[in-house]
Amino acid sequence: MTAAPPPRDCELCREDxxxxxxxxxxxxxxxxxxxxxxxxxxxxxNRHAQEMTDLAPDERHRLMRVVLEVEALLRExxxxxxxxxxxxxxxxxxxxxxVIPRFRDDRHFPAPVWAVPSRDRSPARRVDAAALGQRLxxxxxxx
Amino acid sequence: MTAAPPPRDCELCREDxxxxxxxxxxxxxxxxxxxxxxxxxxxxxNRHAQEMTDLAPDERHRLMRVVLEVEALLRExxxxxxxxxxxxxxxxxxxxxxVIPRFRDDRHFPAPVWAVPSRDRSPARRVDAAALGQRLxxxxxxx
Numbered sequence: 001m002t003a004a005p006p007p008r009d010c011e012l013c014r015e016d017x018x019x020x021x022x023x024x025x026x027x028x029x030x031x032x033x034x035x036x037x038x039x040x041x042x043x044x045x046n047r048h049a050q051e052m053t054d055l056a057p058d059e060r061h062r063l064m065r066v067v068l069e070v071e072a073l074l075r076e077x078x079x080x081x082x083x084x085x086x087x088x089x090x091x092x093x094x095x096x097x098x099v100i101p102r103f104r105d106d107r108h109f110p111a112p113v114w115a116v117p118s119r120d121r122s123p124a125r126r127v128d129a130a131a132l133g134q135r136l137x138x139x140x141x142x143x
Numbered sequence: 144m145t146a147a148p149p150p151r152d153c154e155l156c157r158e159d160x161x162x163x164x165x166x167x168x169x170x171x172x173x174x175x176x177x178x179x180x181x182x183x184x185x186x187x188x189n190r191h192a193q194e195m196t197d198l199a200p201d202e203r204h205r206l207m208r209v210v211l212e213v214e215a216l217l218r219e220x221x222x223x224x225x226x227x228x229x230x231x232x233x234x235x236x237x238x239x240x241x242v243i244p245r246f247r248d249d250r251h252f253p254a255p256v257w258a259v260p261s262r263d264r265s266p267a268r269r270v271d272a273a274a275l276g277q278r279l280x281x282x283x284x285x286x
Contacts, residue, residue, distance in 0.1 A: 050225070051226055052214060052226075052228065053214050053215045053218060053226075060207070064203070064204075064207050068195055068196055071194065075194070082193070082194075082231075082232055082233050083195075084229070084230070084232075085195065085229065085231075086229035086230070086231070086255075088227045088229070088255055090225050090252060090253035090254070091253045102233055110233035111257065112229075112231055112233070112255065112257040114258045115257045115259075
């Protein structure tokens with residue numbers, strides 16, 4: 001597959017895309033600033049690629065391993081009712097995964113966070129992003 | 144992690160959840176009947192589990208391999224502008240992946256298919272589900 005060149009104005013080539021919780025040479029995990037979804041993370045490929053199948057098989061596996069370590073961490077830290085995983089990229093076609101802890105009383109539940117809200121807002125929940133970053137680093141430490 | 148027992152009325156334990164294009168002992172790929180999204184597939188775990196991290200690491204890899212073979216097939220067959228992948232399960236918490244070929248002129252683009260539509264309907268596109276099933280069987284043949 002021939003990779004298309006990155007669009008000149010790709011925001012995920014240009015910027016981190018959120019507060020970086022963890023990164024290596026391949027990808028980064030950022031905290032999404034959404035008051036309705038504390039703990040919402042994105043896993044973003046560092047280089048520009050559009051689809052999972054633009055990656056080599058070992059890279060797909062590596063990226064999913066990070067996505068699923070984030071899922072495991074969020075389950076452990078927040079005990080959500082559900083975790084939502086999604087790679088969409090219709091607006092920003094630079095490979096990134098949404099990892100969203102969902103609760104029965106959150107703003108959109110049981111709908112996806114992109115749908116019409118079910119209620120005005122989510123109840124407040126405290127999430128310590130720095131602690132999440134540290135625990136993620138422990139989980140993803142090589143070796 | 145202790146697996147919760149399946150809810151007594153889980154529809155993906157009870158039913159295939161669409162026209163089966165391919166299946167093995169572990170999971171199945173079904174065609175979703177949505178006139179706006181021809182080629183829309185779901186990859187559904189056969190047994191009941193809620194989250195990716197409820198699976199053993201080799202099972203996560205096995206399920207993602209099927210998801211990404213479906214992505215590759217849809218790209219080859221339909222040349223979509225983008226592929227959307229999602230595991231949500233807020234309404235039906237039985238592990239399943241949405242694999243959705245997206246086009247710039249489809250009903251919701253660039254929004255997710257769960258958002259408010261951008262237009263009345265998608266232009267008609269012909270997809271031969273039987274041919275997709277055959278090609279998927281070739282891609283997923285053991286060995």
